[in-house]
Amino acid sequence: MRLRFLLPAAVLVVLIVLFAFGLQHDPREVPSPLIGKPAPDFALRVVGEDTPFSRDDLLGRPLLVNFWASWCLACRVEHPLLMELARQGVEIVGIDYKDTDADGLRWLERHGNPYRHIVADERGSAGLDWGVYGVPETFVLDANGTIVHKHIGPIDEQAWRRTIQPLLTTAPARAATETR
Amino acid sequence: MRHPTVKAAVLSAALLAAGALVPLHAQSDGLSAAQAERYQALVTELRCLVCQNQSIADSNAPLAADLREQVRNQILAGRSDTQIHDYVTERYGDFVLYRPPFKPSTWLLWFGPFLLLAAALAVALRFAKRRATPQTPPPVDRERLQRLLEDTRQ
Incomplete structure (x- = not known):
């Protein structure tokens, strides 16, 4: 007879645990299958120039690859933090996703440029290969060009301090950060 | 076409027709x-x-x-x-x-509904069984019953 009361209670506890887990889990964040794999190759060019830019240009030091666009509102949200990180010497490569060079450059002129390199992905082809499904998205790459982590949506202080910064500093070949 | 509702009706009909004509994914x-x-x-x-x-x-x-x-x-x-x-x-x-593909990480996804169904069936079966066995009512304490009845009458 005890079971009659215990069983619903146990079911309730299980449900609460499941719901608590579900609430902390954002269904919009789709885990990337690219984590731990080499970053996909691409053949793009620098915004406003004809200079080619490819995956090889990302090798040799850990860095952040940030997909953004001038039409992206959420990119404005994380922008001050990116500026601060750039000031601290973090190398960020900005990939201007589905944008025109003129709009992208004007946006950076107006708000400030946190990027060491600005790369144009007008048609979103690199975005597709990197599994980007919205901007901003930020990838943490180690010196070998392996994707260590992907952050979906604007980076905030907490994500930077808890996840991204430790990954960047433990990634190999950190000493090469300053040599370009 | 001076009447606003007529205008609106014509306009919406035109829009609907246009929508039907444009193939969404050509x-x-x-x-x-x-x-x-x-x-x-x-x-x-x-x-x-x-x-x-x-x-x-x-x-x-x-x-x-x-x-x-x-x-x-x-x-x-x-x-x-x-x-x-x-x-x-x-x-x-x-x-x-x-x-989704069938692999260990998706087993719960594929089997989950059947597990729930099995659990529900087990519970239902238990209830059905309990109903099926006729329950003998507990013996009545006639003296106590009598006392209670007298108490309420007063």
């Missing part, structure tokens, strides 16, 4: 009948990542259009359905497949 153009069929099957089975409860066939998100374009181009390039599936899952994971 991207199966240039495909043979068999290819178009494969295209349809593929795009209805791939989930759009932007509006997650729509397939890329239904979604108007730019990314869905890009993926439809990819599917179309790869069909034209002679790639098989499995190759196209692999192409998408390499980038976006199993999440994009409305029909």
Whole structure:
């Protein structure tokens, strides 16, 4: 007879645990299958120039690859933090996703440029290969060009301090950060 | 046509007609009948990542259009359905497949409903059994009953 009361209670506890887990889990964040794999190759060019830019240009030091666009509102949200990180010497490569060079450059002129390199992905082809499904998205790459982590949506202080910064500093070949 | 409601009616009829005429996803153009069929099957089975409860066939998100374009181009390039599936899952994971693959990490997904059904059946069966066995009422303490009745009468 005890079971009659215990069983619903146990079911309730299980449900609460499941719901608590579900609430902390954002269904919009789709885990990337690219984590731990080499970053996909691409053949793009620098915004406003004809200079080619490819995956090889990302090798040799850990860095952040940030997909953004001038039409992206959420990119404005994380922008001050990116500026601060750039000031601290973090190398960020900005990939201007589905944008025109003129709009992208004007946006950076107006708000400030946190990027060491600005790369144009007008048609979103690199975005597709990197599994980007919205901007901003930020990838943490180690010196070998392996994707260590992907952050979906604007980076905030907490994500930077808890996840991204430790990954960047433990990634190999950190000493090469300053040599370009 | 001076009356505003007439105007509105004509306008909305015109808009509806225009909407019906414009094919939403004309991207199966240039495909043979068999290819178009494969295209349809593929795009209805791939989930759009932007509006997650729509397939890329239904979604108007730019990314869905890009993926439809990819599917179309790869069909034209002679790639098989499995190759196209692999192409998408390499980038976006199993999440994009409305029909998830069968592997240890998805066992719960595939078996979960049956487990729940089994549990529900077990509970139902227990109840049914309990009902089926006639319950003998507990013996009545006639003296106590009498006392109670007398108490209430006073």
